[in-house]
Amino acid sequence: MSFTEVATVLDEARARFVLLLCHHNADPDAVCSAYAFQSLLARCRPNMTSEIGTGQGISRLSKHILKHIPVTVNLQPDVEKADAVVLLDTNTTQQLGHLAERVTNSKAPIIVIDHHAAHPQTEQIAKLCITTEDSSSTCEMVYNFYKQLNMKPGLNEAKALFLGITFDTRHFVLANSSTFKTVSELSDIGVNPQEELSSLSLPMDFSERVARMKACRRAKLIKMENWIIALSHVSAYQASAARALVDLGAHMAAVAGQKNEKVEISLRCTRDFNQVTGIHLGRDIAKPLGEFLQGMGGGHATAAGVNGTGGVEKGLKRCLRLVKENLSNH
Numbered sequence: 001m002s003f004t005e006v007a008t009v010l011d012e013a014r015a016r017f018v019l020l021l022c023h024h025n026a027d028p029d030a031v032c033s034a035y036a037f038q039s040l041l042a043r044c045r046p047n048m049t050s051e052i053g054t055g056q057g058i059s060r061l062s063k064h065i066l067k068h069i070p071v072t073v074n075l076q077p078d079v080e081k082a083d084a085v086v087l088l089d090t091n092t093t094q095q096l097g098h099l100a101e102r103v104t105n106s107k108a109p110i111i112v113i114d115h116h117a118a119h120p121q122t123e124q125i126a127k128l129c130i131t132t133e134d135s136s137s138t139c140e141m142v143y144n145f146y147k148q149l150n151m152k153p154g155l156n157e158a159k160a161l162f163l164g165i166t167f168d169t170r171h172f173v174l175a176n177s178s179t180f181k182t183v184s185e186l187s188d189i190g191v192n193p194q195e196e197l198s199s200l201s202l203p204m205d206f207s208e209r210v211a212r213m214k215a216c217r218r219a220k221l222i223k224m225e226n227w228i229i230a231l232s233h234v235s236a237y238q239a240s241a242a243r244a245l246v247d248l249g250a251h252m253a254a255v256a257g258q259k260n261e262k263v264e265i266s267l268r269c270t271r272d273f274n275q276v277t278g279i280h281l282g283r284d285i286a287k288p289l290g291e292f293l294q295g296m297g298g299g300h301a302t303a304a305g306v307n308g309t310g311g312v313e314k315g316l317k318r319c320l321r322l323v324k325e326n327l328s329n330h
């Protein structure tokens with residue numbers, strides 16, 4: 001899978017304006033791969049202009065990174081104006097948020113560059129899908145495009161690629177040997193890993209620190225089988241507080257917060273808790289808890305959230321009961 005294929009599609013479309021789209025709440029891998037791709041395109045196809053766009057904004061961490069790297073992201077991209085659309089780190093149109101329909105209906109050729117397997121529906125609408133599943137990140141794929149063209153990314157592009165790779169490999173926990181080779185080459189260009197790593201951690205607000213510590217002080221610990229379940233409540237930053245409780249040692253944490261009649265509950269657990277018990281927080285706890293609280297709940301296996309009505313006490317009590325029931329079911 002090579003950049004030549006991408007260039008062929010763009011040349012055949014006689015593209016003048018290329019739109020590079022990231023998924024909603026674009027993470028550093030999405031934003032940084034789009035940025036490095038944009039620079040590559042500007043160098044090898046100077047007659048083409050391109051723009052980075054996203055349907056529903058970029059993540060807080062991406063915003064933080066953009067303070068150091070000069071990336072411009074258009075939050076209201078003109079899909080209809082594009083002669084070609086490139087989706088980066090995005091393998092379904094749903095991930096484009098409110099741009100999904102406009103991209104699907106676009107007559108311009110669509111190119112997908114992603115390290116996740118292509119969705120069959122995406123393959124149907126795309127002219128070209130480059131999906132390298134053994135790649136650590138979309139950033140590593142874009143770096144390989146540079147190599148194929150015998151080009152070296154500039155310093156800012158190299159920094160961006162480094163940040164995207166670091167983020168997507170969860171600080172190299174998921175890295176493979178090619179990742180380390182890539183990172184070593186990026187360092188040769190002038191990236192200082194120690195310096196860059198610091199821009200991947202968000203400075204924490206004072207109020208968030210207080211919320212996390214209050215949640216810990218108020219936590220009620222329950223031992224079920226050999227699991228420690230922590231329940232707590234705090235008026236803001238519930239998700240951060242639940243994460244803090246799990247970091248401290250709880251296997252699972254539920255942190256509730258009340259605003260008028262509304263209650264919000266964030267759930268977090270360790271990977272181990274999910275794998276051994278088979279409990280999927282989104283499906284098994286948040287969803288029924290949301291229904292019970294006449295609201296909505298859902299999420300991932302180890303991170304989920306619920307919105308509903310009722311008190312903190314009532315919500316946490318039901319949450320604990322759901323955990324108990326699920327534990328005895330497995």
Ligand SMILES: [Mn+2]
Pocket residue numbers: 029030089115137138168
């Ligand atoms: Mn990614």
